[in-house]
Amino acid sequence: MWFKAPESCNCIEPQWPADELLVKYQYISDFFIALAYFSIPLELIYFVKKSAVFPYRWVLVQFGAFIVLCGATHLINLWTFTIHTRTVAIVMTAAKVLTAVVSCITALMLVHIIPDLLSVKTRELFLKNKAAELDREMGLIRTQEETGRHVRMLTHEIRSTLDRHTILKTTLIELGRTLALEECALWMPTRTGLELQLAYTLRQQNPVGYTVPIHLPVINQVFSSNRAVKISPNCPVARLRPHTGKYMPGEVVAVRVPLLNLSNFQIYDWPEVSTRSYALMVLMLPSDSARQWHVHELELVEVVADQVAVALSHAAILEESMRARNMLMEQNVALDLARREAETAIHARNDFLAVMNHEMRTPMHAIIALSSLLQETELTAEQRLMVETILKSSNLLATLINDVLDLSRLEDGSLQLETTTFSLHSVFREVLSLIKPVASVKKLSLTLHLASDLPAYAVGDDKRLMQTILNVVGNAVKFSKEGSISISAIVAKPESFKDARIPEFHPVSSDNHFYLRVQVKDSGSGIHPQDIPKLFTKFAQSQAVTTKGPAGSGLGLAICRRFVNLMEGHIWIESEGIGKGCTVTFFVKLGIPDRSNESKLAFAPKVMGNHVTTNFGGLKVLVMDDNGVNRSVTKGLLLHLGCDVTAAGSSEECLRIISPEHRVVFMDVCTGLDGYELAIRIQEKFKKRQDRPLIVALTGNTNKVTKENCMRVGMDGLILKPVSVDKMRGVLSELLEHRVLFEAI
């Protein structure tokens, strides 16, 4: 307190000594203020030193100074309550001035500093928020990663099995576990496709067959999108269990699971095919929890649904292929069995045929042979007629048996053509000679026309070719009551193949082969054009044949066609109708023999010509005849045939000159017993049958006694005189082949 100074002393006295209590309180307060003011900077310094970061040190210094001075001021104030000296007053003043200065500076400084300090605060707040956000995001990522892990594990579980049930069950279990679901259910479409049936659930072991119609709006909604859709817990698919919770049932989500429709496997269209069928997967969160479906959980569900679809399709494909494979295996086994059965059947059939072949032919042979022999005995006219009928019938039967056996061999392809080189002309002539008798009896004229460019020899199966021609010509004769039959054979030119009637026949000629075209025209009863296709069928009889006419066995043409086909040819019949005759034409492929084969054919008998044929190549023969003329004639005959002939005029001479080189001895037995005795003597001379020449009797006697005698003495043959060249040739061939020849007397 300032008072006016008295003039006497330097002391300053307070004015009022009366307010001593107030002064006392002031005194204490100042003391404490000073104390506080001195301790605050100390505290500040202490804590600043402790903290690492403090950007405003100089502010602190300033502030410290300010406070210290304030404290000093208040301290010095203590002394002013009582009488105090002038120095104290000066110090006080100085302190106060200093304090005032510093505080003003500080006040000015604070204007700068406080906004800064405030902004620090806001930034701190901002950073705290950010940290919280990052924390949240981290949490989310971790959750997602975990979800991903769950999905991978689930997928792995699902895909590790190809069994449908396991897949679906595992899915539900894993989902239930991952998402902590209360219930998880799978509804599959029924066979009719009109309803969904509860197939699997998580908690219930054996779901009872709940069904739900497929066209509910909620289901359509789920099926129309490939996302997981939240549905109401009250809809039929979600009401699986009686509602147990007190409060709200948990949220329900449903997602579609595409099913592969096996009947329309379209790999490239998948999954956009419109006729898809879906299953429905329903997932329920626990009731009475406040959980909600999070986005990441929904995504997990969608992914799982897709994976399940893929796994199911794999399982379905596998099932299908297994089924197909099993079916194929079964079929294989069945086929194998069938094949073996067929083979057994064929073997059995062949064995049967082989046996029956022999068994059937033997009696037939006996019948035919004995009937022929019977024919030659003394018979009454009536008996002869009977025997002839027997013979004819048995011949027919024998033919039929042969035909049947042939055909069955032809059918199963076991018949093979034999290939030999043969003379075409002789085949036709033989056919002609066989048919001529029948034709002349029926007064049919038979003409044969062989083209001039027809090769003399051909390579092929002559027997079967002849059989074919014979059959065709035989048919022509059989079915013609009058008129003429013409046979023509030409070499087929390529133009003749372009016949409209045989459009499918396109043969190719080559250097080694030619096609023989044979046409048989008859003026007989003809065939109705409708019946023509049936002709070649086995056993089919033509109805056009009158009941009186001869009946065919029905097999002939079928066999012909088979033979013709085997010879890579074609056969067909044309007829203009009933009564207009018919024409049978066929092509067969024959080989052309090369030059080297022709020399082998030198032995083929030539009908024409007077020139010497060296058939018998120096065959050594002996002729015994006591009649000079006869002897010369026989010798000349044998010489003409190329034999090396020795002639003997008597038995003694014969025995003298006979040697093992002589292959045949012709002896005349007209002159009594000489010949027979000679035969016996010759046989005695040559012990072994092989060394001995063949002994053949020549006789003009046509009685059986001679024949019996010859046979009795062991002769090998008997020929009737006169002998023509051809006859002798035939005789020699026959003798050399069969070593026996007894001409029928």
Next chain:
Amino acid sequence: MDVLQLQRKLREHQAAMIREGFLDDQFSQLQKLQDESSPDFVIEVVKMFFDDSENLLNNMTRALGQVPVDFKQVDAHVHQYKGSSASVGAARVKNVCATFRNFCEAQNLEGCVRCLQQLQHEYSLLKNNLQYLFRLQEEIQAAGGSIPTIE
């Protein structure tokens, strides 16, 4: 005469002989045996036949002249003759021989004698015809032609 005419004559003669039964198919068989290696085969055989015939006929005459007649002998000769004539294709001769043999078997002397006469007659006819034939053939060959064969 020229070759063609000769050949025609030959053909006609041969045809006539066959027609009238002097020769049969056996003769043409003989002709077939004639070729380059034995060009005169037919002539040789026929010559042999003529010799043989004369022999046999003489034998037969002698045998029938004997008393008593040995029919078996006669038959043997006739049999021989029959054989020869058959070999050359002398048909009429052969037929007479057959009849002759029957008479021999029946021991009919008169019949045999008659047959013998017939035989001689036939033989001479045949001989003349054949000789004419051969002459024609020689003429044709001399003229450079070929002998036509009987078909």
